[in-house]
Amino acid sequence: MWEWKNIYRGILMGASDVVPGVSGGTIAVVLGIYDRLIEAINGFFSREWKKHLKFLLPLGIGVGISILMLSKLIEWLFGHYPGPTEFFFLGLIIGVVPFLSHKADVKHNFTSRHYLIFLIGVVIVGSLAFFQANESEPMQNLTLATYVFLFFSGWIASSAMILPGISGSFILLIIGVYTTVIHGISELRIDIIAVVGLGVALGLIFMSKIINYFLEHHTSGTFALIIGFVIGSVFVIFPGLPESNLMWFVSGVTFIAGLLAAWLLGRVEYS
Template sequence: MTTPEISPVEAGAPQKRRTPLLVALDVVRGAMIGTAETVPGVSGGTVALMTGVYETLLTSAGHLIAGIRHAVTDGLRGRGLAEARAQLGRVAWGVVLPIGVGMVVALLTMAHVMEGLLEDHPETMRGLFLGLVLASLAVPFRHSHRAEPRSPAVPWTMREWLLAAVAAVAVGIVVSLPAGNLSPEWYVLIPAGALAVSALVLPGLSGSFLLLTLGLYEPTIAALNDRDLGYLATFAIGLAIGLVTIVKLLQWLLEHRRRVTLVVLTGIMAGSLVALWPWQDADGMRIAPTEPIVAPLLAALAGAAVVIAILVAEHRMLARREAVVAVEPVEG
């Protein structure tokens, strides 16, 4: 379910035709990302990074935002839509659209299911996601060792280890904040939506957890389940504002400061593990392991095993491709 390397979409590069199987896998990826966003403490960005589509989605989102901006500003100034078409042509629509469909379907169908599972089996579910995220740390950590996908690996310096540690501690503090109780008014929902989508883009930070910290998680889940269009439309305005700002910033960072950005993202993911400690009291504070113990541990091992299996399969697939390329005759 992963791609050989997480690399940005090349500007203007021709996009390969997607087979029905790849489209179906992208829908599944989107469903996994959308499902993750309904779970406090789990980041959709983490799942996107784990399944190999993070940089593709981020770069495509940046081009989409730029295309819309040029369509509005250039259209109003009578400059034509050439630049808007160019930017929209750089979007990996064959990947973005199936993933978007999967995300929407999962958000509308899985919100109630995940709410029930978290209520009935909170320790086991947190254990499962703890294992998933813990094993997924290998993804940004491994890719941060290379400036480019196939360049020689360069180990982290002491400064980079320190930077990752600072990011981990900062996120650990954020996810340890007690839950608030804000009223879901429009002037609250718009900035909350911006924060939530920022967390969606950043692996390791959970939009659902930030909403839980603000006291808006349950109202938002209820609005999804009840199809409260007024609430959702107001929240979507905040989502759009957050996308325009954080996506362009991260796109620039990954294009110009890729290594250090992945170092920081690794630290952010590590810090988010605090929120996934299986045993918590009614106020969300971490406590020593109590019953049930076996089920959360087994769930954590199962989650880690799934990620490790994906990474091993990806490594073997990449090794086979490199072997084929090595023996192919040089033309000319």
């Protein structure tokens, strides 16, 4: 059976993927489909490819719709109201931690080794907050070397996209191609979309096999690392304290809205 419900899930994941600092993998965790996503990508080239296609195609449609239709809105929100927007995503990310903890059964499955892995995950992602990502104007007069660079940028970013807590867009920002990719999508530059898209697709397939192995053979340790990644992303996204009473109020409202959104999505997806 085709899982057309995944279109709305893909829309949410796609909207997050255009935000530097927010991971589509994190949203997949919020929606309760992360392990199935990894399984579907990993098994797409197996004999059960039709079953996985029925899961992945609607999700991909939703992601595509979101990136094409909502990228401008997300850019506008971050351009005009960056603080409140980031506080919304902070609430969303923090709100997913209880669901992750419940899914991993932290109380019964975690040992001191798992808490150490958790801390390592926090440090790995949290340290990204110290990177200074200075973007330039979109690349012009693209050459073969530029296309190769964009391909591997997409590959690296996709490896981050599928990991909760690590933002593929933020990796593109660090590499220095974020504005080029976003501009290419906004202007429907087929060459840029195709090259980066191919890198993303191959990177997702490669990374999904690694994650699937660890989920199957080291489940608790993998969840410990994922939870660490998610919490570490809070340090990356945190925009600083609001500068006025009005912004304190607005940011507080959007933060609570993010927590509520995570709770509502969790109730819908996990019930």
